[in-house]
Structure formats: C-alpha cells, structure tokens
Amino acid sequence: MFLLNTHPDHNASLLPVDAEVLGADGALEVRRFLEFRENAAATPLVALPALADALGVGVIHVKDEGQRLGLGSFKALGGSYAVVRLVLEQASRHFECDVGFSDLNRPSLRAVAAKMTFACATDGNHGRSVAQGAQLVGARSVIFVHGGVSGERVAAIARFGAEMVRFDGTYDETVAEAARVAEREGWSIVSDTSWPGYERIPGLVMQGYTAIADEALDQLDRPPTHIFVQAGVGGIAAALAGHFAEMLGEHRPNFVVVEPARAACILASARTGRVTRIDHGEPTVMAMLECYEPSLVAWRVLSRVTDAFMAVEEEDAVAAMNRLARPAGDDRAIVSGESGCVGLAGLMRALAEPEWKAALRLDASSRILLINTEGATDPGLYEQLVGSSPASVAGRAREVTSA
Numbered sequence: 001m002f003l004l005n006t007h008p009d010h011n012a013s014l015l016p017v018d019a020e021v022l023g024a025d026g027a028l029e030v031r032r033f034l035e036f037r038e039n040a041a042a043t044p045l046v047a048l049p050a051l052a053d054a055l056g057v058g059v060i061h062v063k064d065e066g067q068r069l070g071l072g073s074f075k076a077l078g079g080s081y082a083v084v085r086l087v088l089e090q091a092s093r094h095f096e097c098d099v100g101f102s103d104l105n106r107p108s109l110r111a112v113a114a115k116m117t118f119a120c121a122t123d124g125n126h127g128r129s130v131a132q133g134a135q136l137v138g139a140r141s142v143i144f145v146h147g148g149v150s151g152e153r154v155a156a157i158a159r160f161g162a163e164m165v166r167f168d169g170t171y172d173e174t175v176a177e178a179a180r181v182a183e184r185e186g187w188s189i190v191s192d193t194s195w196p197g198y199e200r201i202p203g204l205v206m207q208g209y210t211a212i213a214d215e216a217l218d219q220l221d222r223p224p225t226h227i228f229v230q231a232g233v234g235g236i237a238a239a240l241a242g243h244f245a246e247m248l249g250e251h252r253p254n255f256v257v258v259e260p261a262r263a264a265c266i267l268a269s270a271r272t273g274r275v276t277r278i279d280h281g282e283p284t285v286m287a288m289l290e291c292y293e294p295s296l297v298a299w300r301v302l303s304r305v306t307d308a309f310m311a312v313e314e315e316d317a318v319a320a321m322n323r324l325a326r327p328a329g330d331d332r333a334i335v336s337g338e339s340g341c342v343g344l345a346g347l348m349r350a351l352a353e354p355e356w357k358a359a360l361r362l363d364a365s366s367r368i369l370l371i372n373t374e375g376a377t378d379p380g381l382y383e384q385l386v387g388s389s390p391a392s393v394a395g396r397a398r399e400v401t402s403a
C-alpha cells in the first residue's frame, strides 16, 4: 500500500501554533531540559554503508534511539518532558514567579509536584516515559494498559513507581478510559495522542521528540534527501517532519510515513483527506504502532509536510529487524525492536517496487535517514524473532565499533 500525498494542504506552511511547538524555539527548550537529565547524551547516528550499497542508495544513517535516556526508546523524550513542563507551570503559578529546569530538585518544587498525579494510556513505551518523569519530580503516576501489553512491558513501567491499571479493551479504548478516570479524579492526562479540545499536552510530548531531529541535523554532514519514519498515532513522524520543514524550508527532505498494514490509520486518513478511524483488526507484531486513529495535531502537520504514506507487512518488519541484527560487510549491528525497524522495512519495500521507487525519486544519490525508535523493549520476543538475544547482538555491535 502506497499513496503520494494529494491533500490540498500538501506543502503549505505549518499553522503558527504547530510551528511554535516543533520549530527551533521548541527544540531549544527540549535541549535545556536535557541538560538537567542524567544519561542525556545525544543518541548515536550510525552509518550503514554496506546496507546502502546492497540497496542501491547513496547513504543510510540510522539514528539509534535504543538507549535514549536509559529507557530503551525515543518515547523517553516525550512523556517525561511534558510531565516536567507541567510541574514547572504549576509551580510557577503557585509561587507567582518563573520556575525553570534548574529548580527541579528544590524541596519546595517537589512539594508542589507531590500533590500532582499524571495518567496516561500506553502500549508500553510512552507509559514508561510518563512514569519516569513523575518519579523524577516526585509526583504520582497512574498508567493504563490494555490486555495486549506484555508482562515484561508492564513490569518495566511499574519499576518507576507507577500504579498500573489493566483495562480490557483496545489501545484507543484504553486512551478513552484513562481520560475519563483522570477527568473524574482531577489528574493531568499526559497523552501522546490528541483530539479536538486536547492539543497542548500532546504538543509538548511531540516537542520532546524534536530532540531527535535537532541532534541528527548536528550529527549529519549534509541533510538527508529522504526520511522514512514509522507511525502509530503519528506523533514522532509529525515532530520530525515538522522540525525538518521548519529548519530547512523548501530544502526539506522527502518525508515518508510507514505503518503496519494491519493498523494503517494515517494511510486511511490520507485516502479520505481527514482524520479517519479504522476498524480494529488482527494484532500486529509491530505492537507499538497498533493504533487505529491518528493524533489530530499529528495529522494536521503530516498532511502538510509528508510526501508519501505507505504500509508494510508483518514479515517486512521481521526481515528489517534481522537485517539490522546481522548487517552486511563492516556495518555495525543495531538492536532494533519490532516497531523500531519499521522505517527500514518501508525503505526496503519502496526500493523493491519500481513505481514507488520512481515516485519517491530514490536512487544511488539518495541520502536516507531512518530512526531506530526502540531497542529490544520485549527481549523474549526479540530473541524469538531474531534467533539471538539482544545482548549477543549488542556484543556484535561493540566488536564492530571497537574494530
């Protein structure tokens, strides 16, 4: 499934509200936040020249988010950042003066945070980030998960002191339940998806993700010509596409959104021209991308600055995981989870379909940027799909790096 963007807003500027969130000022605020975090070094940008040769493109770089802030996925940037910003805003109101990131450890600020509760629904990674942010400032977190979230993922969230609620429904139903309970209890809901009347907090979550694009622009010699980014509700895709568009204007890269064929709600929205909810189907191995309705803000951005939408099959994702685990030539191995490698799955599929390849103008001069959005966040499943443990693949990566 492949669709070029034919939306009437395609190539229009971002709305001012979105440009403010995703542009240079937004990214600068995230940089300031990261200065006060541990393990906040920029994530590695890995060149894969042998893979680029094998696929017939110029250069492939993978921004490897597998170790972001010690959490295992890019989501570490969004939820925790939004929680901290909300605590600072509450404290600024309380003390009637500006309170900043450097005040995070002040007992008076922690006393304000201790009275706050943050809730969200999650497939796994976003909830871990919200829980970590709450723990960082001494606030309470309540995280809702649906039945499909593995025990390992639930335990990984609970480790940050979160109270866990299992809800018997889909991801989208769990989002609605978390919002309902939070409203009743007076908690702040920190969702990674947005809906009419609820845009600001998901905007902060997306602002957190701009750090990936901001760092990549620093790390690359030349900007990419193409970016393939995987999508669930579209938050990371919109954050990157929006930031690149704001920073590079008409020289922005060709931007392609990749989804699982079993949960391609953004592709469906591209077809209808508006936010479209799709039917719940069979579960996908790309579990973190199993969303059935795009985020309103993400769609608003993507309809303007995405060039194509595509969907990949289950086996495409597993093939991409394996390709990154067992690289060609001297390329470094990358531990990439089932949802982490989907940008590469999209690139490989686009290159295998002559019409898609031509439509995207992919050739031997293309400079591709991909994001490994997660490491092995479910190590048991990773080993089952790749045939090696995450530790042994990571060991191979170290051998290449140190060679």
Ligand SMILES: Cc1ncc(COP(=O)(O)O)c(C=O)c1O
Pocket (backbone or CB within 6 Å): 073, 074, 075, 123, 125, 126, 192, 230, 231, 232, 233, 234, 235, 236, 237, 288, 289, 291, 339, 340, 373, 374
């Ligand atoms: C590893 C991983 N990759 C990609 C995504 C997609 O992000 P979004 O829902 O913002 O599109 C998610 C979402 O949870 C994720 O956990």
